[in-house]
Amino acid sequence: MDPGRGGCVIDALIDVFLLGLLVIVAVAVGQSRNLLVAVMLTGIYSLLSASWMLVLDAPDVAYTEAAVGAGVSTVLMLGTLALTTREEKPGPALEPVPLVVALITGLVLLYGTLDMPAFGDPASPVHQHVAPHYLQRSGEEMGIQNIITSVLASYRGYDTLGETSVVLTAAVGVFALLGGRRRRGAPVPEAEAP
Amino acid sequence: MIRKTVLRVVSKALIPFIALFAFYTQFHGDYGPGGGFQAGVILAAGVVLHGLIFGLAETRRVLPPRVVEVGAALGVLVYGGTGVLCVLLGGNFLDYDVLPEVLGMGGQHLGVFLVELGVGLTVSSVMVGILGAFSARGREL
Numbered sequence: 515m516d517p518g519r520g521g522c523v524i525d526a527l528i529d530v531f532l533l534g535l536l537v538i539v540a541v542a543v544g545q546s547r548n549l550l551v552a553v554m555l556t557g558i559y560s561l562l563s564a565s566w567m568l569v570l571d572a573p574d575v576a577y578t579e580a581a582v583g584a585g586v587s588t589v590l591m592l593g594t595l596a597l598t599t600r601e602e603k604p605g606p607a608l609e610p611v612p613l614v615v616a617l618i619t620g621l622v623l624l625y626g627t628l629d630m631p632a633f634g635d636p637a638s639p640v641h642q643h644v645a646p647h648y649l650q651r652s653g654e655e656m657g658i659q660n661i662i663t664s665v666l667a668s669y670r671g672y673d674t675l676g677e678t679s680v681v682l683t684a685a686v687g688v689f690a691l692l693g694g695r696r697r698r699g700a701p702v703p704e705a706e707a708p
Numbered sequence: 709m710i711r712k713t714v715l716r717v718v719s720k721a722l723i724p725f726i727a728l729f730a731f732y733t734q735f736h737g738d739y740g741p742g743g744g745f746q747a748g749v750i751l752a753a754g755v756v757l758h759g760l761i762f763g764l765a766e767t768r769r770v771l772p773p774r775v776v777e778v779g780a781a782l783g784v785l786v787y788g789g790t791g792v793l794c795v796l797l798g799g800n801f802l803d804y805d806v807l808p809e810v811l812g813m814g815g816q817h818l819g820v821f822l823v824e825l826g827v828g829l830t831v832s833s834v835m836v837g838i839l840g841a842f843s844a845r846g847r848e849l
Contacts, residue, residue: 573741577733581749586835589756593842657814658738666743667820667827671802674823675787678830682784685834689777692841 525569532566547602549595557588574662644669719761726754734828738817744824748831755836764843776837783830790822 539559546552560583567576631638648665656664666674734747759767791802799806804819813821 574743574746577742577746578749581746581753582835585753586749586756586839589760590839590842593839596843655816656820657817658820660738660740660743662741663737663743663820663824664816667823668802668804668816671791671819671823674827675784675791675802678784678787678827681834682780682830685780685837688838688841692844 528569532562532569536562536566547604548600549598549602550592550600552602553588553591553595556591557584560584560588715761719757723754723758726757727751730754730832734824737824738820744827744829745831747824748828748833749835751828751832752835752839755832756839759839759843764840768840771836773837773840776833776840779833780830780837783826783828783833786826786829787823788826790819790826794819 536559539555539562543552543555543559546555560579563583564576564580567573567579631640635641648661648669652661652664652669653659656668658664730747730751733742733750734744737743737747755767755771758770790804794803794806795801797806802819802823804816807815807818809815810818
Protein backbone atom coordinates (compact mmCIF):
# COMPACT_ATOMS: atom_id res chain seq x y z
CA MET A 515 0.00 0.00 0.00
CA ASP A 516 2.66 2.48 1.06
CA PRO A 517 5.81 2.05 -1.02
CA GLY A 518 7.91 3.80 1.65
CA ARG A 519 7.36 0.93 4.09
CA GLY A 520 9.54 -1.69 2.48
CA GLY A 521 7.83 -3.11 -0.56
CA CYS A 522 4.41 -4.39 -1.42
CA VAL A 523 5.42 -8.07 -1.29
CA ILE A 524 6.29 -7.96 2.40
CA ASP A 525 3.10 -6.01 3.13
CA ALA A 526 1.02 -8.55 1.25
CA LEU A 527 2.74 -11.42 3.06
CA ILE A 528 2.03 -9.86 6.47
CA ASP A 529 -1.58 -9.23 5.47
CA VAL A 530 -2.10 -12.83 4.32
CA PHE A 531 -0.31 -14.20 7.40
CA LEU A 532 -2.37 -12.17 9.90
CA LEU A 533 -5.70 -12.70 8.16
CA GLY A 534 -4.96 -16.41 7.76
CA LEU A 535 -4.21 -16.72 11.47
CA LEU A 536 -7.45 -14.83 12.23
CA VAL A 537 -9.45 -17.35 10.18
CA ILE A 538 -7.68 -20.31 11.84
CA VAL A 539 -8.32 -18.94 15.34
CA ALA A 540 -11.95 -18.16 14.49
CA VAL A 541 -12.50 -21.77 13.28
CA ALA A 542 -10.74 -23.09 16.39
CA VAL A 543 -13.05 -21.01 18.64
CA GLY A 544 -16.05 -22.49 16.86
CA GLN A 545 -14.73 -26.05 17.15
CA SER A 546 -13.71 -25.86 20.80
CA ARG A 547 -16.04 -27.60 23.30
CA ASN A 548 -13.89 -26.49 26.24
CA LEU A 549 -15.05 -22.98 27.15
CA LEU A 550 -11.77 -22.05 28.85
CA VAL A 551 -9.92 -22.83 25.62
CA ALA A 552 -12.50 -20.83 23.66
CA VAL A 553 -12.03 -17.78 25.93
CA MET A 554 -8.26 -17.97 25.58
CA LEU A 555 -8.60 -18.25 21.79
CA THR A 556 -10.86 -15.17 21.65
CA GLY A 557 -8.13 -13.32 23.54
CA ILE A 558 -5.62 -14.43 20.90
CA TYR A 559 -8.10 -13.37 18.21
CA SER A 560 -8.24 -9.89 19.75
CA LEU A 561 -4.46 -9.65 19.88
CA LEU A 562 -4.24 -10.67 16.21
CA SER A 563 -6.91 -8.08 15.34
CA ALA A 564 -4.83 -5.48 17.20
CA SER A 565 -1.79 -6.41 15.09
CA TRP A 566 -3.93 -6.17 11.98
CA MET A 567 -5.13 -2.69 13.01
CA LEU A 568 -1.50 -1.68 13.44
CA VAL A 569 -0.76 -2.89 9.90
CA LEU A 570 -3.66 -0.71 8.73
CA ASP A 571 -1.97 2.33 10.40
CA ALA A 572 -4.65 2.62 13.10
CA PRO A 573 -2.60 2.55 16.31
CA ASP A 574 -5.41 4.06 18.41
CA VAL A 575 -7.74 1.20 17.55
CA ALA A 576 -4.90 -1.28 18.06
CA TYR A 577 -4.26 0.05 21.59
CA THR A 578 -7.91 -0.26 22.48
CA GLU A 579 -8.32 -3.72 20.96
CA ALA A 580 -5.21 -5.04 22.70
CA ALA A 581 -6.18 -3.63 26.12
CA VAL A 582 -9.93 -4.30 26.02
CA GLY A 583 -10.24 -7.33 23.75
CA ALA A 584 -7.16 -9.28 24.78
CA GLY A 585 -6.94 -7.98 28.34
CA VAL A 586 -10.00 -6.81 30.21
CA SER A 587 -12.76 -8.70 28.38
CA THR A 588 -10.82 -11.99 28.47
CA VAL A 589 -10.56 -11.64 32.25
CA LEU A 590 -14.27 -10.79 32.41
CA MET A 591 -15.06 -13.96 30.45
CA LEU A 592 -12.85 -15.97 32.81
CA GLY A 593 -14.77 -14.47 35.72
CA THR A 594 -17.99 -15.56 34.04
CA LEU A 595 -16.58 -19.07 33.55
CA ALA A 596 -15.89 -19.24 37.30
CA LEU A 597 -19.68 -18.97 37.78
CA THR A 598 -20.56 -21.66 35.24
CA THR A 599 -19.04 -24.84 33.83
CA ARG A 600 -15.98 -25.24 31.64
CA GLU A 601 -17.54 -27.63 29.15
CA GLU A 602 -20.10 -26.71 26.54
CA LYS A 603 -23.22 -28.92 26.57
CA PRO A 604 -23.33 -31.04 23.38
CA GLY A 605 -26.01 -29.65 21.07
CA PRO A 606 -27.45 -30.94 17.79
CA ALA A 607 -24.72 -31.66 15.26
CA LEU A 608 -25.76 -29.41 12.35
CA GLU A 609 -28.88 -27.27 12.11
CA PRO A 610 -29.75 -26.63 8.45
CA VAL A 611 -31.86 -23.45 8.82
CA PRO A 612 -29.30 -21.33 10.75
CA LEU A 613 -26.56 -22.56 8.42
CA VAL A 614 -28.50 -21.44 5.33
CA VAL A 615 -29.37 -18.08 6.94
CA ALA A 616 -25.72 -17.49 7.90
CA LEU A 617 -24.49 -18.46 4.43
CA ILE A 618 -27.00 -16.19 2.67
CA THR A 619 -26.19 -13.26 5.00
CA GLY A 620 -22.49 -13.76 4.35
CA LEU A 621 -22.98 -13.83 0.59
CA VAL A 622 -25.16 -10.68 0.70
CA LEU A 623 -22.47 -8.89 2.72
CA LEU A 624 -19.80 -10.01 0.25
CA TYR A 625 -21.98 -8.79 -2.62
CA GLY A 626 -22.34 -5.46 -0.80
CA THR A 627 -18.58 -4.96 -0.67
CA LEU A 628 -18.46 -5.01 -4.50
CA ASP A 629 -19.98 -1.51 -4.55
CA MET A 630 -17.58 -0.12 -1.96
CA PRO A 631 -14.70 2.13 -3.04
CA ALA A 632 -11.28 0.49 -3.15
CA PHE A 633 -9.30 0.41 0.10
CA GLY A 634 -7.51 3.73 0.62
CA ASP A 635 -9.10 5.29 -2.46
CA PRO A 636 -8.65 9.07 -2.01
CA ALA A 637 -11.65 9.75 -4.27
CA SER A 638 -14.08 7.80 -2.10
CA PRO A 639 -16.92 9.92 -0.66
CA VAL A 640 -15.75 9.57 2.93
CA HIS A 641 -12.52 11.39 2.02
CA GLN A 642 -14.30 14.20 0.18
CA HIS A 643 -16.66 15.67 2.77
CA VAL A 644 -15.07 17.22 5.88
CA ALA A 645 -11.90 15.11 5.99
CA PRO A 646 -9.79 17.49 3.84
CA HIS A 647 -10.65 20.38 6.17
CA TYR A 648 -9.61 18.35 9.23
CA LEU A 649 -6.38 17.21 7.60
CA GLN A 650 -5.34 20.64 6.36
CA ARG A 651 -6.65 23.05 8.98
CA SER A 652 -6.89 21.20 12.32
CA GLY A 653 -3.24 21.86 13.16
CA GLU A 654 -3.65 25.63 13.20
CA GLU A 655 -7.23 25.62 14.49
CA MET A 656 -6.54 23.31 17.45
CA GLY A 657 -2.87 23.85 18.18
CA ILE A 658 -2.35 20.08 18.56
CA GLN A 659 -0.80 17.69 16.10
CA ASN A 660 -2.92 14.56 16.47
CA ILE A 661 -5.83 14.99 14.06
CA ILE A 662 -7.68 12.00 15.55
CA THR A 663 -7.65 13.65 18.97
CA SER A 664 -8.85 16.99 17.62
CA VAL A 665 -11.66 15.34 15.66
CA LEU A 666 -12.75 13.20 18.63
CA ALA A 667 -12.48 15.78 21.39
CA SER A 668 -13.21 19.07 19.64
CA TYR A 669 -14.83 18.87 16.20
CA ARG A 670 -16.98 15.95 17.35
CA GLY A 671 -17.03 16.85 21.04
CA TYR A 672 -20.76 16.21 21.36
CA ASP A 673 -20.40 12.64 20.05
CA THR A 674 -17.61 11.88 22.49
CA LEU A 675 -19.60 13.35 25.39
CA GLY A 676 -22.41 11.01 24.39
CA GLU A 677 -20.06 8.03 24.18
CA THR A 678 -18.59 8.77 27.60
CA SER A 679 -22.10 9.02 29.04
CA VAL A 680 -22.97 5.67 27.44
CA VAL A 681 -19.93 4.09 29.10
CA LEU A 682 -21.00 5.53 32.47
CA THR A 683 -24.61 4.39 31.91
CA ALA A 684 -23.41 0.86 31.14
CA ALA A 685 -21.47 0.80 34.40
CA VAL A 686 -24.45 2.14 36.36
CA GLY A 687 -26.56 -0.64 34.84
CA VAL A 688 -24.02 -3.30 35.81
CA PHE A 689 -23.74 -1.90 39.35
CA ALA A 690 -27.53 -1.86 39.68
CA LEU A 691 -27.89 -5.44 38.38
CA LEU A 692 -24.94 -7.06 40.10
CA GLY A 693 -25.10 -5.03 43.30
CA GLY A 694 -21.70 -3.39 43.27
CA ARG A 695 -22.78 -1.76 46.53
CA ARG A 696 -25.01 -3.44 49.09
CA ARG A 697 -28.00 -1.73 50.62
CA ARG A 698 -27.40 -0.57 54.15
CA GLY A 699 -28.48 -3.26 56.60
CA ALA A 700 -28.73 -5.97 53.95
CA PRO A 701 -27.16 -9.27 55.00
CA VAL A 702 -23.68 -9.89 53.63
CA PRO A 703 -23.73 -12.92 51.29
CA GLU A 704 -21.31 -15.73 52.10
CA ALA A 705 -19.18 -15.24 48.95
CA GLU A 706 -18.69 -11.53 49.53
CA ALA A 707 -17.76 -11.65 53.19
CA PRO A 708 -14.19 -10.39 53.61
CA MET B 709 -2.01 -16.82 42.13
CA ILE B 710 0.15 -14.97 44.62
CA ARG B 711 2.13 -18.16 45.34
CA LYS B 712 3.47 -18.36 41.76
CA THR B 713 6.77 -16.56 42.17
CA VAL B 714 7.48 -15.79 38.53
CA LEU B 715 4.01 -14.35 37.89
CA ARG B 716 4.13 -12.30 41.08
CA VAL B 717 7.58 -10.82 40.51
CA VAL B 718 7.05 -10.10 36.80
CA SER B 719 3.64 -8.52 37.40
CA LYS B 720 4.95 -6.41 40.25
CA ALA B 721 7.65 -5.09 37.94
CA LEU B 722 5.25 -4.60 35.02
CA ILE B 723 2.29 -2.86 36.69
CA PRO B 724 4.08 0.49 37.30
CA PHE B 725 5.18 0.56 33.67
CA ILE B 726 1.67 -0.23 32.45
CA ALA B 727 0.39 2.67 34.58
CA LEU B 728 3.18 4.93 33.29
CA PHE B 729 2.35 4.00 29.69
CA ALA B 730 -1.31 4.75 30.40
CA PHE B 731 -0.44 8.24 31.64
CA TYR B 732 1.87 8.74 28.66
CA THR B 733 -0.99 7.75 26.34
CA GLN B 734 -3.30 10.13 28.21
CA PHE B 735 -1.12 13.22 28.25
CA HIS B 736 0.77 12.65 25.01
CA GLY B 737 -2.43 11.85 23.10
CA ASP B 738 -2.47 15.39 21.68
CA TYR B 739 0.81 14.68 19.90
CA GLY B 740 0.90 10.93 19.24
CA PRO B 741 -1.48 8.02 18.99
CA GLY B 742 -3.75 7.59 21.96
CA GLY B 743 -6.08 9.65 24.08
CA GLY B 744 -8.44 9.33 26.98
CA PHE B 745 -10.15 6.12 25.96
CA GLN B 746 -6.91 4.27 25.20
CA ALA B 747 -5.27 5.52 28.39
CA GLY B 748 -8.30 4.47 30.41
CA VAL B 749 -8.35 0.91 29.12
CA ILE B 750 -4.57 0.50 29.51
CA LEU B 751 -4.73 1.72 33.12
CA ALA B 752 -7.68 -0.61 33.73
CA ALA B 753 -5.69 -3.51 32.25
CA GLY B 754 -2.95 -2.81 34.78
CA VAL B 755 -5.46 -2.84 37.65
CA VAL B 756 -6.99 -6.06 36.29
CA LEU B 757 -3.54 -7.66 36.23
CA HIS B 758 -3.11 -6.60 39.87
CA GLY B 759 -6.44 -8.20 40.72
CA LEU B 760 -5.53 -11.43 38.92
CA ILE B 761 -2.21 -11.82 40.68
CA PHE B 762 -2.80 -10.45 44.17
CA GLY B 763 -6.51 -11.24 44.48
CA LEU B 764 -9.44 -8.86 44.15
CA ALA B 765 -9.69 -8.30 47.90
CA GLU B 766 -6.23 -6.74 47.78
CA THR B 767 -7.18 -4.65 44.73
CA ARG B 768 -10.30 -3.44 46.53
CA ARG B 769 -8.10 -2.40 49.45
CA VAL B 770 -5.81 -0.41 47.13
CA LEU B 771 -8.67 1.01 45.05
CA PRO B 772 -11.93 1.01 47.09
CA PRO B 773 -15.20 0.56 45.11
CA ARG B 774 -16.32 3.98 46.35
CA VAL B 775 -13.33 5.65 44.61
CA VAL B 776 -14.10 3.75 41.41
CA GLU B 777 -17.77 4.77 41.44
CA VAL B 778 -16.98 8.43 42.14
CA GLY B 779 -14.24 8.39 39.48
CA ALA B 780 -16.64 7.10 36.81
CA ALA B 781 -19.14 9.89 37.50
CA LEU B 782 -16.44 12.53 37.98
CA GLY B 783 -15.06 11.90 34.48
CA VAL B 784 -18.37 12.73 32.80
CA LEU B 785 -18.69 15.71 35.15
CA VAL B 786 -15.27 17.02 34.05
CA TYR B 787 -16.29 16.57 30.39
CA GLY B 788 -19.69 18.23 30.79
CA GLY B 789 -18.24 20.85 33.13
CA THR B 790 -15.74 21.87 30.45
CA GLY B 791 -18.68 22.41 28.11
CA VAL B 792 -20.60 24.44 30.73
CA LEU B 793 -17.47 26.47 31.46
CA CYS B 794 -17.36 27.42 27.78
CA VAL B 795 -20.98 28.59 28.03
CA LEU B 796 -20.21 30.62 31.17
CA LEU B 797 -17.29 32.28 29.39
CA GLY B 798 -19.65 33.39 26.64
CA GLY B 799 -19.17 30.71 23.99
CA ASN B 800 -21.20 27.73 22.80
CA PHE B 801 -21.33 24.41 24.67
CA LEU B 802 -17.96 22.65 24.17
CA ASP B 803 -16.64 25.55 22.08
CA TYR B 804 -13.15 25.67 23.56
CA ASP B 805 -12.12 28.83 21.70
CA VAL B 806 -13.27 31.00 24.63
CA LEU B 807 -11.13 29.14 27.19
CA PRO B 808 -8.12 31.09 28.48
CA GLU B 809 -4.56 30.26 27.52
CA VAL B 810 -2.94 28.19 30.27
CA LEU B 811 0.69 27.01 30.44
CA GLY B 812 1.22 27.76 26.77
CA MET B 813 -1.83 25.76 25.73
CA GLY B 814 -4.36 27.65 23.64
CA GLY B 815 -8.07 27.47 24.39
CA GLN B 816 -8.72 24.55 22.05
CA HIS B 817 -5.74 22.65 23.39
CA LEU B 818 -6.86 23.19 27.00
CA GLY B 819 -10.38 22.08 26.16
CA VAL B 820 -9.17 18.91 24.45
CA PHE B 821 -6.86 18.20 27.40
CA LEU B 822 -9.67 18.53 29.98
CA VAL B 823 -12.14 16.53 27.92
CA GLU B 824 -9.67 13.69 27.36
CA LEU B 825 -8.94 13.69 31.09
CA GLY B 826 -12.64 13.18 31.76
CA VAL B 827 -12.87 10.36 29.21
CA GLY B 828 -9.82 8.61 30.66
CA LEU B 829 -11.16 8.88 34.22
CA THR B 830 -14.58 7.51 33.30
CA VAL B 831 -13.31 4.69 31.09
CA SER B 832 -10.70 3.37 33.52
CA SER B 833 -13.09 3.58 36.49
CA VAL B 834 -15.89 1.86 34.59
CA MET B 835 -13.65 -0.99 33.40
CA VAL B 836 -12.33 -1.62 36.92
CA GLY B 837 -15.79 -1.22 38.44
CA ILE B 838 -17.44 -3.71 36.06
CA LEU B 839 -14.73 -6.28 36.74
CA GLY B 840 -15.19 -5.76 40.49
CA ALA B 841 -18.96 -6.14 40.20
CA PHE B 842 -18.66 -9.33 38.11
CA SER B 843 -16.09 -11.01 40.29
CA ALA B 844 -17.82 -10.10 43.56
CA ARG B 845 -20.47 -12.64 42.55
CA GLY B 846 -18.31 -15.73 42.50
CA ARG B 847 -15.14 -17.22 43.82
CA GLU B 848 -11.74 -15.75 43.13
CA LEU B 849 -10.43 -16.08 39.58
